[in-house]
Amino acid sequence: MRKLLPVVGVNGESASHPGGRSAMTCRFRCGDACFHEVPNTSTNEYVGDVIATALSRRTMMRAAAVVTVATGAGAVVVAPATEATAATGTGPATEATAATAAKKGKAARGLRFAPVAPNTADAVVIPEGYEQNVVIRWGDPILRGAPAFDPENQTAKAQAGQFGYNNDFLALLPVPGERGRQILVANHEYTDEVLMFRGYDAANPTREQVEIAWAAHGLGAVVVEEDKRTGKLTAVPRHHLNRRVTVTTEFRITGPAAGSDLLKTSADPTGTKVLGTLNNCAGGTTPWGTTLHGEENFNQYFANSSRPTDKRYGIGTGASERKWERFDKRFDLAQEPNEAHRFGYVVEFDPFDPTSTPRKHTALGRFKHEGATIRLTEDGRPVAYSGDDERFDYLYKFVGSKRMKHGTSRAVREHNLSLLDEGTLYVAKFTGNSPAIEIDGTGKLPSDGEFDGSGEWIPLATATAKGAVSHVDGMTAEEVFVFTRLAGDKVGATKMDRPEDVEPNPTSGKVYVALTNNSNRGVGSNAKADEANPRNANKHGHILELTERWNRPESTTFAWQLFLVAGDPNDPATYFAGFPKDQVSPISCPDNVAFDPHGNLWISTDGNALGSHDGLFGVATKGERRGELKQFLTVPNGAETCGPIVQDRRVLVAVQHPGEIDGASVENPKSAWPDGQGKIVRPAVVSVWAKDGSDIGA
Template identity: 50%
Template sequence: MTLAPESRRTLPLVEVGPGLRHGSRSYATCHFRCANACDHPEPNTSENNHIRDEVGHALKRRTLFTGAAGLGAVVATGLALDPRAAAAAESAPTVARGGAARVAGTDDLAKVEFKPVAPNKRDAVVVADGFDHDVVMRWGDPVLADAPEFDVYQQTPEAAAKQFGYNNDYVGVLPLGKSATEALLVCNHEYTNENMMYPTGKYTSAQIKQLSMAYHGMSVVQITRGLVPGSWAQSSDLSKAVYNRRITATTPFQLTGPAVGDERLKTKQDKFGAIVKGTFANCAGGLTPWGTVLSGEENFNGYFDKSGSLDSRYTAQYARYGITGSGSRGWSEIDSRFDLSIEPHEVHRFGWIVEVDPLKPNEAPKKHTMLGRFKHEGANVVIAKDKRVVVYMGDDERGDYMYKFVSAGTFDPANTAKARAKNKLLLDKGTLYVAKFTGNGTADSKYDGTGQWIPLTSDTQSFVDGMSVNDVLIFTRLAADKVGPTKMDRPEDVDINPVNGKVYAALTNNSNRGNATTPVDEANPLSTSMVRSALGQPLTSASGNRNGYILELTADGDDHTATTFGWDLMLVCGDPSAPETYFAGFDKSKVSPISCPDNVAFDSLGNLWIATDGNVLGSNDGLFRVAVEGANRGQVQQFVTMPKNAETCGPFITDNNRSLFFAVQHPGESDTATFETPTSTWPHSDDFPRPAVCVAFRKR
């Protein structure tokens, strides 16, 4: 039967609600990306404490020591604009840059001095003056040699599976052999927004779903060095780009680790519980020392619906993962595995860390059961003193936890095929831990304390009463609930500083701070945050942790396999004039406003680079450099801002600190945006927006 073209959108437009509830994210972003997770109660109903319940007194005490700057201090620094300047910024040319740079005579992004980019609302990528950027890959650009040129009016699932996917998130760049001019770009494609992607009435409902499944997943793309040092572009001859690859929602994945073959991972299509079709909702990721890429499956729960009742065997398990069967993607209409009433186990096959070998384009990517199943933001790897591999991970949900994995085997640094093959097995055996934080109370003026990594399971023995190894791995959230870890305010990217060896975690926000399940008390002084002042608007009080934190961890003995650690809250983000903000003790009148940290990365000197998502200070999201050591520790400097309604993803610094890669996700995604009435047209190559990966570098 031939279906008629859609006369309306395949997914409903989202109504705009009152008030400031999810940062600056539109309701459309919340709907399409995470099935409105923040509109629902926290899935974690355990009695475990939140981090601020345990250490809030220390923050209150430290606020008294640091004091609060007035509004005038921020305006005086040039970091904020009055309403007239904001209006001018709104209509500024798309080639606009930030203020004048103080050139340090080097291409090194880790060393160069620059004047921070001012908060703005331009429909442009705005980088610090003295720098430039290129768009490397856009949604729809050909990835495979036989891919057609992108035509938004002539899209097919077959073509989409050969073109660059939608809403790029994680960005990784790997050297290609001994070549000084070629590299491999690896990118996630987290989710799709059908309201903005397809002309009304052009495609059938089934075609739209097939297209969207193809635009999810990951891309591997060969790139080549540009004429300007630090610049990069896609290799022009795709016939020679033999490593180029698209991974979609239907690509076969190999399950690995202890849970392979478990009954709860078997389906009608996979009676052995060993092969899974596809990956989606992929957020952040990380590179391994053996040259592969890890990617986190995050908001997978919103992709599954139901045609009847749910399997009563999994009532508690579904609830803990936010699985309700009310997914709005409608993929079950073209593939029954997304119908929980037909395939109750298919949903258990998502929420894993996946691994892709960019140098093996014909090798099936993996899903690692040993790393646990939850809403993985990403995964980052460090080699410990004894050569074991340690992986740090965050579960991106209000009230959920931080995790780490320590391998049983050791890393082989030999540059041989045999050593690489051995290293690729390291994530299948070891021990999975969850974090518990303890504060130092009011004894000092610092927001700090100690912590413990609580073991959940090894590959052979569970440490959680009443749960087997496979129970722990498939239902990691429920296992963690039993051992008393610390609830966090959306732990997202967790990465290891290559210079000082410390671990940095982005805790994005928790808009529910202060409600019945996350109560306000003396130990939770951030229940009132000051928002929307960076563009000269008055400070406004709003409940909840709106602006987020950066958490710094130090492994005891500088040993990442240790089960104890120290920690401090390096940044309490927000407007510097707000009393609750803190920037590691740095002068608050000399920092850029920052809100909702999401992804983190490091340059070779150990500077922290922070990408934001959901800025509530009235400006577009951006990318910030922060010193973590020395006299400038805590100095936050905005290096780039995004186009309208876009999130900053990535980032990735490479090429001797000359190249800064970042992804511009969901430009123009607003509650009113459609294909015919876009909010943004960035990167201004078409009359509709196209998410893309960019690289920033020094001008010549």
Template identity: 50%
Template sequence: MALIDLPLLMKDAVRGKRSAVTCALKCANQCAAGPCNHSDNSTFRDIASAALSRRTVLGGTGGALTIALAGTLGACSGPTPAEEGSTTGTAEGPTPNGTELSFTAIAPVDAETDEFTVPEGFDWHPVISWGDPLFEDAPDFEWDAQSAEAQKRQFGYNNDYTELQEIPDSDGKRAVMFVNHEYTNENIMFPPETDEDAVLEIGMAAHGLTVVELEREDTSSPYAYVRGAELNRRILLDTEFTLDGPAAGSELTRTTADPEGRTVLGTLGNCSGGLTPWGTLLSGEENFHGYFRATGTSEAEKRYGLADEETARNWEAKHERFDARTEGYENEPNRFGWIVEVDPFDPESTPRKHTSLGRFKHEGANVIVADDGHVVAYSGDDEVFDYLYKFVSRATYVEGDREHNLTLLEEGDLYVARFSGNSPEAEIDGTGELPADGAFDGTGEWLPLVVDGASQVEGFTVEEVLVNTRLAADAVGPTKMDRCEDVEPSLLTGRVYVACTNNSDRGTEGEAPADEMNPRTENRDGHVVEIDEQGDKTSTTFAWNLLLVCGDPAQDEQTYFSGFTPEQVSPISCPDNLAFDSVGNLWISTDGAPDGIGYSDGLFRVTVEGDARGRVEQFLAVPREAETCGPIVRDVERTAFVSVQHPGEDGEWGAHTSHFPDFDGTGPKPSVVQVLPRAE
């Protein structure tokens, strides 16, 4: 008996380059089901001509950073291997912006290679892996002796967003790490004879969030996790979350189990996240739709991909709250799709879900403090043809007043982005060829959804805007994007970078055509957007340009690296998660093992300032069928961290395709890995 029946593993059920198994388990085959956005709001092309009189181009040496790491809805992977004799190295020269993390870029790694590949002179070390015991009373992991109670006390599965903060007064030797767990692949987690109920309950327990302490001997030594440490915590599907903000307590969030509509059990489908200035962590609930069976008849359910179909894990058969057809639980899906905030320094604190930031398939949220003290959070809706959002807090940040700052995401204004290009329509033909002015660029505006506590969308109450944010956004006409994934503001330049992972539906029959913002039809490799709000993070207007149009220049001449010589870049595809180092270089992780061909996913550094702007250098590659997630770069210490998610995704019990990280013949374990210089 298969642990999970996956009838859609046929290749014709998959759009793009992602593994069919990943599509089924991570996003419930959303791409195969087709786009959820059927709105007829203005497309980018419709409004481009109006922008010709407002030509605005960002400076060629602006702090743009490209973003590359896969997402959860599309099918994506690295570009196909270059032909023999092609150039895939990077330009020689000083390290960008004088960073201390110098390395020789690695060559692309064949996707069938089950290795973790790092530059010459570096080593990699697992920090923590699925099943590692977090507490003194937690059992050691055993493949043949798993239980739900054990998993609740162990590190969860498919780690994604990752963040480290030093513990005060520890001389740099101790840190607290936050990790979320996006989804599970039960077919490679358990022997096929495992009891069906045990599979379900252990799988549930492997979701959620983890907080764990780390320690090291000194800054040149690798971190190890501390079993039984004071801050260690697992946040599970029975953990209480407080729902706050304007939609909390509304009729749209109440259920039989929670008639007040303010206490939600657990979190699902967590993807990327962000660190707040006051030291808490944000996590985005993304593909929650794949965990609920619903009627699939209402406009709102259809817009979020909810359907009357048995889910892959079939939790609804045992736990009625996952069956939204059940009387009293119709609103349970409305309690997911939010930005979650967790205090890693207080194990007794109640995590919160912020309705003020809207409900959609959040890739994550990243925060910056504007000059006037308002907190601004950016978030992408990771689905083809969906939108980019910005939140501006009502109150302002107060340095040192943590209690006050913990309330900043509870109230504020919510906006959605509309972009305009400055090139004639005829010059954007869907091939990705640059227009005559030599850049994909233009201007944009943030369209209001909620301002000063009032709805700005005709026919929608504030609660309806925030719970059914996709429908409200459709009504005001934002730009349909190619899967906005991570959205990261640079703390040095203030510019904002958006990873658009891919969109194989762009320009196909009945779908939105290519435009200057999304310039390629059937966009399989993605691109990175740079936004400049020109010093005012609360502004409702901005300038923009494309930093990267991704791909392999050896095979596709219509790639773009901000004018940098394409023969001297590492090929890069499907940008997903983003990070910055201490001097402002952009780091991109990619997503989508390419099903037996192409390159492994990796972590890439992108220069965004000076003559080498647009240079892409590959730093590492992850094992077979894995995705690179949660990058952290500490270039002063010459070290970096990544979460290795879903290694060996296409395997099955007894025929595992990866044995990472132990390489001892057992199955794969998603893990957090640290890379640092080899000890002499």
């Protein structure tokens, strides 16, 4: 049995940042967040401190994994369980033997493909029997009048009409009246100027470079057309629905904080308008046909802060990395202290109205939103889930008070666009059901065989048409919605290991939370392991499964369990919902999650700490094969897998920051993807389909 690949860079240098990220990715994507002081210094109660009576449950078998790993492209070769491997574990011998016996029969429908092996190929590696194409890449023209991409002669005007940089969240929605066409909506999270501009001087960027970066951020909408014989997609340039939203596009601020003194600036004394959106990471689609986009690491764009509230959001006191404050005073908090209060929200975008003004919904709170996803109550009210992607920050949900209306009239659409402005914002508190002594930080399962427990949603504030009410002592409603992290601190929310994407399963209603990693857990004076975050120095992350009481999303209590504890299956501190670990793919650092039409969970990774490139994985969530996890693809050198969409006949992924490896530049590329040697490296969207035209994984 070959071992997993060592954690090294493409050129052999050791990875120096948490997980498998390069220093360059940390620098441009999140402003080196992992190397700064943890923003959350509150002393909340942790679930590991709650001593509960251990419940009598089935004991989970702990088998050693036997996964043969290739260093190049190809399928994972899974060794069958032997008598030796079947005899290992912590439960009774008969139980262990049954749990580790090789599973018979087919994989879950939707997951019937030969897994891709962990590898470091500079390519998008897909299973045998599948094909792929690049749907659209950075710089491809999408608006009328936009020129072809010329990396040596970029302009801000050209970029404003071209597909933006570093695509992340993706959504596909059918175009009414145009059979075979869908509109692809993408986040353009951040720019990496070193990989965009030849001879870039980070200490002295030019105005043209800064304005190009402004135009490369934001959102993009482009109509795509499918090949009827396959799942291949191609972009339709200059379609009337195609659109770019950038750092200079006007947005409406809506909800309970709109018009607050906390949001007023010299350019906007009303506190209701703001230019642009920053660092949009994941997102969601709404039942009423719009898309949601989470403003995540917005802190890194602002300079010269002097306020404690900014420190809680990780905003620095010196110059910013990109030096935007030199070219627009709104990024200089010494001059415009409230400008940062206008970022960190969930953005709503209407892809079917190119003239519409996107909105920032303050009722969903201000923090580093990874995204926002919607589930409707039985009576048609929206419930939005969102994670705050920071070490030791929180999980939130918003329960709307207005019902969705059906129809396509302007009045109906306007009503539905206001659904996320009225309701109650909650933060989660988790309680484990095992004695604290059994949660020792190693990932060893407690005696009841599972990491699980109960929880409550703690109300923070309620917004109505007549005003807003705070539920947090010492904070006004406006303060709760603008300084939401501080409100979570005050009510004792549970500190989590970077809660990122949160997705309700459309078939079961269970909610899945990707917790990417937290290398600071249990280190020094930081919070120690607890049952919801059971490993100290957690470099691989985990997936939490949450069940609302009565399966109603508006409930204020819930049950939870860890569905997956990521890492090398050989490591006893991993768990795959009880599925035999010698029959799963290794996975590290879960980030974005999505569901296929069969209810399988698909997981994209960010910063694989096992030495392989990042990838996309499918895992069954129900039945006897629950927990069977299989890798579907990997992405090129330095890239992250983002924005997965899994439809009946195709899988889409956003290949973000390819070639973003320490020492890389335009002059010294570390990847030749997607256009080959001698071409500039470009983030892009990829479509994958079965060669025979069948459904994915069927």
